[in-house]
Amino acid sequence: DTGSAAAVPIDDVDIAYVTPVTIGTPPQTLQLDFDTGSSDLWVFSSHTPASQVRGQEIYSPNKSSTAKLLEGHTWSITYGDGSASRGNVYVDNFTVGGLSVAQQAVQTAQQVSSSFTSETNIDGLLGLGFSTLNTVSPKSQLTFFDNAKASLDSPVFTVDLKAQAAGTYDFGFIDKAKYTGEITYVPVNTNPGYWTFTSSGYAVGSGSFSSQSITGIADTGTSLVYLPTAIVTAYYRQVSGATNSRNYGGYVFPCSSALPTFTFGVGDARFTIPSSYISYSPIAPGSSTCFGGLQSSSGLGINIWGDVALKAAFVVFNGANPPTIGWAKK
Ligand SMILES: Cc1ccc(-c2noc([C@H]3C[C@@H](O)CN3)n2)cc1F
Numbered sequence: 001d002t003g004s005a006a007a008v009p010i011d012d013v014d015i016a017y018v019t020p021v022t023i024g025t026p027p028q029t030l031q032l033d034f035d036t037g038s039s040d041l042w043v044f045s046s047h048t049p050a051s052q053v054r055g056q057e058i059y060s061p062n063k064s065s066t067a068k069l070l071e072g073h074t075w076s077i078t079y080g081d082g083s084a085s086r087g088n089v090y091v092d093n094f095t096v097g098g099l100s101v102a103q104q105a106v107q108t109a110q111q112v113s114s115s116f117t118s119e120t121n122i123d124g125l126l127g128l129g130f131s132t133l134n135t136v137s138p139k140s141q142l143t144f145f146d147n148a149k150a151s152l153d154s155p156v157f158t159v160d161l162k163a164q165a166a167g168t169y170d171f172g173f174i175d176k177a178k179y180t181g182e183i184t185y186v187p188v189n190t191n192p193g194y195w196t197f198t199s200s201g202y203a204v205g206s207g208s209f210s211s212q213s214i215t216g217i218a219d220t221g222t223s224l225v226y227l228p229t230a231i232v233t234a235y236y237r238q239v240s241g242a243t244n245s246r247n248y249g250g251y252v253f254p255c256s257s258a259l260p261t262f263t264f265g266v267g268d269a270r271f272t273i274p275s276s277y278i279s280y281s282p283i284a285p286g287s288s289t290c291f292g293g294l295q296s297s298s299g300l301g302i303n304i305w306g307d308v309a310l311k312a313a314f315v316v317f318n319g320a321n322p323p324t325i326g327w328a329k330k
Contacts, residue, residue, distance in 0.1 A: 003099025024064025035221030105141035205260025216303030
């Protein structure tokens, strides 16, 4: 089997992407944020208090003839930005881009934090991390990818995110039309459950490439790139008027400032993030102060290659044993 579905930016700065999925019988369509940095599949539902729902599509298990409550199972998750949700669990038919899993654990939200309520274009999350991270108790559940893997032509999914355009999540195959040149595969460390890999170094603009190991996670659910302070300060030293603002929580600069590109290595391959991706967004609508798409990871305890980096490549998440991750130009 294979599957292919669109990854559509939810706003004009690519803060996140959503992908249509169908759940149950008859099918209920929701738009989910596919997140390689977590492993819960949860949805706004008929169990979510109306006061916490602001236009999101909801999944109603009682309207699905194939839904079954997973008795006594609950879940609770907190994301990197402090957003959180929790609830109970059903299993039901689940389809992404023509690829179906019969008994997928669908975690229904009984409580979501305000940032999820405010994110009106996201009806839930679909975790594509390793199933060890799943929070369902007393028995943890498998991700959609883990459930689908055995029936896939190849145990892979690929990510092709685009700036201000629809990209794709493909399952079970590698589409040669989506990339150029070769795919460079590197090892993945599955502890504690992220797609953790080691980059081979970086360059700022046309500067020399600094060969150094930068271990971090490939995280489709994170908007920006978070790297060690030394790398980030080296970058913003080249941006006139850039400051690390405690007020805005990161590096900001005059939107009129010229920004260098940022190049990162994967093995012998080099990937260049265009300046336009790093001039992420005005700090407020119409402001002439812009927030950077590259920020320091100090305080996170982990380096994160989020959408700003993923948009610059075609990425293969290879779920074979052992797992690897592959990067190609596009
Ligand atoms: C409102 C909202 C908040 C956070 C997230 C979110 N989704 O994935 C992630 C990153 C961080 C890490 O937790 C795993 N991947 N963060 C999505 C939201 F819609």
